[in-house]
Amino acid sequence: MSRILLAPMEGLADPLMRNVLTAVGGYDWGICEFIRVTESVLPNRTFLRTCPELHNGSRTEAGTPMRVQLLGSDPHFMAANARRLVKHRPAGVDINFGCPAPTVFRHRGGSALLGEPELLHDIVSAVRAMVPADIPFTAKMRLGIADSSLAVDCAQAIEAGGADELIVHGRTKVDGYKPPARWAQIDRVRAAVNIPIIANGEVWTVDDFRRCQQESGCADIMLGRGALADPLLPRKVRGEETGGWEELLPSVAAYWLGVRQRVLPVHAGGRIKQWLMLLRRHYPQAEALYQRLRPVKAAEDIDRLLIEVGVLDAGHDILPLAA
Template sequence: MPRILLAPMEGLADNLLRGVLTGIGGYDWGICEFVRVSNSLLPVKTYERICPELLTDSKTAAGTPMRVQLLGSDPHFMAENARRLVTLNPAGVDINFGCPAPTVFRHRGGSALLGEPELLHEIVSAVRAVVPVDIPFTAKMRLGIEDTSRAVDCALALQAGGVDELIVHGRTKVDGYRPPARWEWIDKVRAAVNIPLIANGEVWTAEDFRNCQQVSGCADIMLGRGVIADPLLPRKVRGEETGGWAEVAPGVAAYWLGVRQKVVPDHAGGRVKQWLALLRRTYPEAEVLYQTLRPIKTAEGIDAALLAAGVLQERPVLQ
């Protein structure tokens, strides 16, 4: 059975949603949202805030290992922050060379470095030197900035720098999240390197999963927005029986209860609406619920609507 991995998704898959998704099941491991490294040594609390799983043996409540991702462009500070991170016993360390967000790109982070394979090598080599061999060390990259001409060069630089495995999102920075993903280019990268490769990008269904495996040549797949739209996807891929919306709805309730504790009321509604906006791609019931919640401005109003819809069983008790 191939490994199925949960992708890091900045601004979308926080620890609350990671907990719900891994509770529904089907993952071998995942990666948290990135920790941004600039010209400083970050305090321990920063890692624990972004990846609270570090406080529970680097696993979600369901027992899924969660690796920590670093993003930055300075080899020295990336290494010094990795040195601190490994004292927290993460399930693994990952380096982000794929984020296409404009703010990240302007500050020479994520995909902005894909035009500089030499710098990729320098960063990864510096981090490799401080990450013990018993802690998995990976990198996640896109195929390039504007085109794929340096994709293989980047992958070879990361391999030479010492990563154990490489995750490749089958798009360039300019591609953003527009379909299709270039799975055939992931295959070209795979053929050029001698380390395990994991494919990522545009897998929404079990059929997409199999097609991605065939075209990319990768057995292992990292799932991103596809599992936000269908939390049952990993188990469907594994051939397990699933319960449809009746199994997803309790996850929506658990997520909302977590959001109500974590997020100020004025912003809480936006979080659950964001998830429902993707869930409705798969579940008609989510479309109905999304349209019901869409005009509601208050967290208390959403409480009442979720109770009326039978998603919540009782009104949240806030601490």
């Protein structure tokens, strides 16, 4: 049976969204947003704020294990932070070698390290020494910075450093998120190492999932933006019956209610609109709702509109975060 995993997505898959998506179901495990490591050992509250699942046995409210991802370029401080992290008994530790964000790249983090396989090895090796054997230890990388010429070297360096598994996003840093993802290049990496490889990138549908498996040679697939665009996708892949948009309506309601508790009213509307922009890729009803919400700015007006269209019950307790 293939494993279906939820990708770390900065600014998209925050703890609230992780709870919503895993409640819909179908995921074996996921990775939280990255924790940036510089020249310090972070306080415990940083790990707990980024991955509040650590308070719950490193699982979402639905019970899905959530691993914690570290991002940084200094082997010593990456190891020191890993030592502190594992005291919280995370479901797993992951290292980010894939983030293409310009700010991260400029500060020699994420995908910026894909030109330095020796440094990848040193980071992985240093962190491995701090992660007990009973805690899964993985890394996530892209194919390279501007091309994939060092992809195999990077993967072999990560393997030699002691990672248990490797997730490969089938794009370079320069590619960003532009299609296509080069799944066949993931297969080239897979054939060159002896640890399991998990494929990631541009999987939006069941057909994409199957083609990614075929072209990458990987049984296990990590879903990124495709998870938000169709929260039912993991269950569709597994052949389960799903209820379409009607089944997703409670998830949309739960997300908005969670946003209202966690986000200042001035920013709340942007959050649900961001998700609807992805949902409308598969659901015409999401497009219609997005068009209704698009001109609405005030969170209280969005509350009323969602009640009017039947997403929220009039009796829902909306507990807004104070401005």
